[in-house]
Amino acid sequence: MTSGKTESTRRSFFGILVASVSAVVGAMMSIPVLRFLLFPVFRSGDTAAWSALGDTGQFSGAGPFRAEVEVRRVDGWRVSTVKRAVWVVRNAQNQLLAVSDVCPHLGCSVPWRDDEQIFHCPCHHAKFRRSGDLLSGPSPRSLDPLPVKVEDGKLWVKYQVFRNLVSTREVIG
Amino acid sequence: MSDDSRTAFRPVAEWLERRIGWRKLMHEALDEPVPGGSRWAYVFGSGLLFIFISQIVTGICLSIYYVPSVDHAHTTVSFIQKVVWGGRFIRSLHSYGSSIMIILLMLHLTQTYVYGAYKSGRELLWLAGCLLFLLVLGMGFTGYLLPWDRRAYFATAVGTNIISEVPLVGPFFKTLLRGGAEMGTLTLSRFFVLHVFLIPAAIFAVIAAHLFLFRKAGAAGPPLSPEKLRVLEVRPFFPDQVVKDFVFGILLILLLGVLSALFPTRLGPVANPTDSTYVPRPEWYYLPAFQWLKYWRGGGILVGIVLIPAILFAMLFGIPFLDRSRRRAPLQRPVAVGGFFLVVGGLIFLGYQSSAEDRKDPAVRAKIAAQEDAEREYTKAPFEADEGPLALGARNGPAPQNLTPEAAKGALLFESEGCSSCHGAGGGGGEGLVKLWGMKDRYSDRQLADLMRSPRPAMLEGGMEASKLPDADLRALVAYVRATMNGKK
Numbered sequence: 001m002t003s004g005k006t007e008s009t010r011r012s013f014f015g016i017l018v019a020s021v022s023a024v025v026g027a028m029m030s031i032p033v034l035r036f037l038l039f040p041v042f043r044s045g046d047t048a049a050w051s052a053l054g055d056t057g058q059f060s061g062a063g064p065f066r067a068e069v070e071v072r073r074v075d076g077w078r079v080s081t082v083k084r085a086v087w088v089v090r091n092a093q094n095q096l097l098a099v100s101d102v103c104p105h106l107g108c109s110v111p112w113r114d115d116e117q118i119f120h121c122p123c124h125h126a127k128f129r130r131s132g133d134l135l136s137g138p139s140p141r142s143l144d145p146l147p148v149k150v151e152d153g154k155l156w157v158k159y160q161v162f163r164n165l166v167s168t169r170e171v172i173g
Numbered sequence: 174m175s176d177d178s179r180t181a182f183r184p185v186a187e188w189l190e191r192r193i194g195w196r197k198l199m200h201e202a203l204d205e206p207v208p209g210g211s212r213w214a215y216v217f218g219s220g221l222l223f224i225f226i227s228q229i230v231t232g233i234c235l236s237i238y239y240v241p242s243v244d245h246a247h248t249t250v251s252f253i254q255k256v257v258w259g260g261r262f263i264r265s266l267h268s269y270g271s272s273i274m275i276i277l278l279m280l281h282l283t284q285t286y287v288y289g290a291y292k293s294g295r296e297l298l299w300l301a302g303c304l305l306f307l308l309v310l311g312m313g314f315t316g317y318l319l320p321w322d323r324r325a326y327f328a329t330a331v332g333t334n335i336i337s338e339v340p341l342v343g344p345f346f347k348t349l350l351r352g353g354a355e356m357g358t359l360t361l362s363r364f365f366v367l368h369v370f371l372i373p374a375a376i377f378a379v380i381a382a383h384l385f386l387f388r389k390a391g392a393a394g395p396p397l398s399p400e401k402l403r404v405l406e407v408r409p410f411f412p413d414q415v416v417k418d419f420v421f422g423i424l425l426i427l428l429l430g431v432l433s434a435l436f437p438t439r440l441g442p443v444a445n446p447t448d449s450t451y452v453p454r455p456e457w458y459y460l461p462a463f464q465w466l467k468y469w470r471g472g473g474i475l476v477g478i479v480l481i482p483a484i485l486f487a488m489l490f491g492i493p494f495l496d497r498s499r500r501r502a503p504l505q506r507p508v509a510v511g512g513f514f515l516v517v518g519g520l521i522f523l524g525y526q527s528s529a530e531d532r533k534d535p536a537v538r539a540k541i542a543a544q545e546d547a548e549r550e551y552t553k554a555p556f557e558a559d560e561g562p563l564a565l566g567a568r569n570g571p572a573p574q575n576l577t578p579e580a581a582k583g584a585l586l587f588e589s590e591g592c593s594s595c596h597g598a599g600g601g602g603g604e605g606l607v608k609l610w611g612m613k614d615r616y617s618d619r620q621l622a623d624l625m626r627s628p629r630p631a632m633l634e635g636g637m638e639a640s641k642l643p644d645a646d647l648r649a650l651v652a653y654v655r656a657t658m659n660g661k662k
Contacts (some may be wrong), residue, residue, distance in 0.1 A: 011411065017416070018415060022419065032263060033259075036237075038258070039259075040258075076252065080560075
């Protein structure tokens with residue numbers, strides 16, 4: 001073996017060594033950076049808090065009743081109070097329920113139509129019963145029920161946002 | 174690599190070679206001749222480059238959340254530190270990285286100086302290096318302010334005031350840098366632009382010039398006369414020196430990672446300009462300069478902080494033009510090398526003196542310890558989000574017209590006695606202010622009055638003064654606090 005050949009082998013060896021060690025070290029260093037960059041993609045979405053809808057007395061009758069909630073929304077490093085609308089409805093057992101007014105199809109606000117006695121989405125004509133159950137149209141599921149509780153004679157709701165266009169409900173915020 | 178895989182890659186390699194000419198590039202990059210072969214003494218320059226790249230990556234990460242405004246800077250840094258995944262680690266890497274860069278710079282500069290490597294056609298290379306030294310110090314100075322905590326605020330207030338000591342142009346440059354007479358949101362914007370755009374751009378350009386000039390002049394080799402250098406064996410940069418550089422780089426990365434994981438950097442409470450008791454101290458590498466300023470008074474200031482530093486910097490930049498002999502061995506250049514170590518030793522002594530003086534004075538020592546405790550406590554406290562405008566509006570107390578006459582009098586006293594300058598309008602707190610909301614739930618009227626008459630030590634430290642108001646006025650103030658300052662809704 002000539003010395004030129006030895007030198008060339010030595011250079012190849014160190015070339016591969018330096019390249020592979022830098023690849024390993026680079027991969028190790030990219031772990032914290034990737035973690036940082038991926039925040040908060042995989043964070044659990046259920047951060048909603050309870051907001052008061054009003055006295056239960058004001059929801060007497062068949063409904064549905066439109067109610068506004070003030071939601072304290074955490075937006076990264078700031079919190080703001082935003083207003084959101086919900087529908088207060090009664091189920092078959094005459095219990096008060098709250099459903100989101102956001103259509104599970106493409107997110108339009110769904111109004112109650114007194115003439116038709118149904119919820120009728122103005123965008124793509126999804127129709128829902130008084131209870132929020134799906135009647136017809138492109139929506140993959142019924143209007144989304146929101147967690148409610150009665151405390152001190154007041155109706156409270158947890159305002160949640162759901163993933164649209166899927167048939168199973170998934171809270172995303 | 175086996176011969177088989179070589180053959181398999183050959184067509185691709187040839188295709189790329191014809192279009193890029195990478196073999197020549199690799200030859201240029203790797204076969205740089207090193208007189209006398211590789212040495213551990215040569216690793217500091219590459220080390221600087223490694224850390225600089227780490228600073229860029231971590232800096233870009235931090236800038237995803239950072240907002241350069243007095244309203245949000247501190248909250249966003251706190252968000253990075255306390256909420257974002259790995260945020261504390263990334264911020265620590267960036268913070269320790271700056272210190273390690275200064276250390277490497279000193280080592281790189283010392284090695285070059287002692288080896289006399291600025292000689293024989295390397296004057297511009299040396300000048301570019303000196304310029305990089307100043308730019309990196311500038312990065313440290315501008316980056317230090319950005320978290321906008323107490324430490325950052327007061328250190329930079331002192332730092333920018335020094336500029337105004339320079340005769341004629343000083344006050345002009347101080348106002349330009351601060352964006353006004355006082356430190357504020359314009360100062361933060363300016364420092365952000367300097368730290369993130371201007372100085373990094375300059376560093377990129379000067380690094381390019383530095384590397385180009387280095388390759389043009391060639392590696393200087395050991396400190397020998399040109400005759401002896403000529404007979405030394407010349408070895409290529411790759412692999413021996415490259416491997417040494419990489420080993421050093423990996424050790425640096427390990428050091429950074431271990432430091433950041435074990436001793437994560439802290440964030441203090443938000444800057445409070447009204448706190449007149451804060452004892453500011455700069456980052457360790459500015460301590461020598463900080464100590465030096467203590468020795469100069471009156472007319473001497475001009476000599477001490479303008480003339481002498483200017484001469485030293487001129488000598489540092491101009492050393493290739495002053496030390497013109499062909500001798501490179503340090504022992505044959507006693508004046509140049511002796512002078513250098515005299516200055517370095519002086520700087521280390523000044524830095525040591527600064528911390529020794531702080532340790533000797535019990536009051537200062539206690540205050541600095543208390544400040545560090547406050548930092549540790551704030552770092553541990555859970556993240557508190559900024560209130561958006563609507564949320565703030567929803568939390569305002571009852572309008573003043575609903576107050577009883579006594580509470581209304583208290584409302585006026587709250588303004589006239591200067592309570593609101595530290596506690597915010599209506600005691601609502603704010604940037605750097607101490608919120609009073611919820612106080613009334615925790616204390617009786619009697620206790621509130623007592624707190625105003627004789628504040629607790631922690632309150633006195635925060636700048637609160639014992640009230641000397643007559644009893645009736647004090648009752649009015651308590652009534653006002655009682656009537657308006659509800660707890661968090």
